[in-house]
Amino acid sequence: MSETFTSEHNSALITRFYEAFSRLDAEAMAACYSEDVVFSDPVFGELRGRDAGDMWRMLTSRARDFSVVFDQVRADTHTGAAHWVATYLFSQTGRTVVNDIQARFVFRDGKICEHHDHFDLWRWARQALGTRGALLGWAPFVQNAIRAQGQKGLKAFQAAR
Known part of the structure; x- marks a missing residue:
């Protein structure tokens, strides 16, 4: 039987997650997740369980000129949301990306x-890829290539661990 956690607990959990991110502490971030977490975003698609934690481990280990700010944290006993902005150097092109993100959460058993x-994703592609991203970042084949590259990078990171 699931225990119900308060909205205050769940708000604090979101805050703890992003504070860990600001310190590039992927282990503390992953500790906020249930073992069977489902994560999704436009670059990596859907990740489950350990893959979600490994994505954060990969991203934090490669972060350059990185900062994250977050606000609008809100939660009830089952769901939550936050707004966050990550600024970082995209290693493949050396370009600075300012990614403005809306996050939604579902909670179970305090995680x-x-x-x-x-x-x-088009805005991200324009920043990360430059002219090529600006001209073609809206196209499904380019967005699918970005997702494939994200998955390939995660698999290579996991294989090297």
């Missing part, structure tokens, strides 16, 4: 069991 990040 995050669903985390869905929403952002404009």
